[in-house]
Amino acid sequence: MEEALLLRRIREEFPNVTWTSHRYLTHGWDHVVLILDEALVFRAPRTQAYRNALANEARLLRYLQPRVAVGIPDYVYESADGSFAGYRLLAGRELDVATFGRLSDTARERIAEQLAAFLTAVHETPKSVARECGVSERDPRRDHEDFVRDVEALVLPRLASSEVEVIRGFLTELAAEAKPTRSTSLVHGDLAGEHILWDADRRQVNIIDFSDRSIGDPAFDFAGLLANGQQFAQRVVDQYRGPKDEGMLWRARLYFRRIALETMVYALQGYPCTFEEGRAEFGARFRV
Incomplete structure (x- = not known):
């Protein structure tokens, strides 16, 4: 509009x-x-x-x-x-990497506590309630198949052979986690720094933009937290009391790396991001 x-x-x-x-x-x-x-x-x-x-x-x-x-x-x-x-308006500064880097250990701990409690509450929401509110259920195999198709058609032809080899190995790892039998829950779906606001005056976390909510793997909601480091994401997981399994943070790391490939795909599909941004994320997250 x-x-x-x-x-x-x-x-x-x-x-x-x-x-x-x-x-x-x-x-x-x-x-x-x-x-x-x-x-x-x-x-x-x-x-x-x-x-x-x-x-x-x-x-x-x-x-x-x-x-x-x-x-x-x-x-x-x-x-x-x-x-x-x-x-x-919900007050606060977006919790991007630069903002997070300037925070005290005490502030980071408080943010981790509040995020863990928030994710616990969201993920424990009865799926019947989520469905009544029109939340759709993700199909992990179909999602993966669509993602692979887009990466192969749009991204791989633009990369060096060494990069293509790395991505193909990653897609194999990702495929092994696309299990329709995995336990699912309501997820925020896009819990990245731009949607986490830190109100330093009130020492309060505010969360915005629930547009990508779905019923899916709870590990999705920990992926974006890895932008601020493995230690921070681990601290949130440790305090989280929702549905949890030993592989949760491992899958979150896979999803975090997947975001870089998604950025390249989205850029080539006309979304407001650039291929160069995605390629830079790919280099940093895959260490190539």
Whole structure:
């Protein structure tokens, strides 16, 4: 939705909402965002599929609200046609690698504790509740087959033979973990630094963007944490009380490396990232 149209729609549907300044953000993959007076966040899905899912996202978050100690969006404004919705801004700085690197050990420990408790609550959500909120179930074998097809068609022809060899070995490892019989749970689906906010004043973690929620391997939600190091991810796993098995962190490392290949695929499919970014991630995460 274009900036002027979204502003007009907010005025029409919610006449009691007033503001003096706004920021319009378009770098998100699935939604455009308007921030009003640094106090309210309105999100408008880019596609019909995400528009159809927005009301269910709000419904799921209302279920989770009293069950998690971290801050999560509370959609107090929902348009009649489901094309946009708004919540009160959650404070904090994105927990990217640079921000994490400047934190004290005490702050890192507190973040690990809060993330572990959050993931425990999310992963212990009854799957019946998730399904009632429209959450779809991932098919690990089909996901893997689609991923391999895209990598082979789009990425491998652009890489050196030595890189191709490394990726083929990795895909074999990944295939061994694509088991339809593995225990699953509700997952956030994109728990990376840009969706983890650290409010240093309140010593509070806030989590945003549940657009990629699904029923899948709980290890997915630990993959993004590895950007801040194995030790940090291990600390979260150690304090996590949800469904856990000995191979969880191993699979999270596989998924973390997979992200680099996904970035290259997405770039070539027209998403707002670059092939060079993915290749740099590939070099760092695969050490090639």
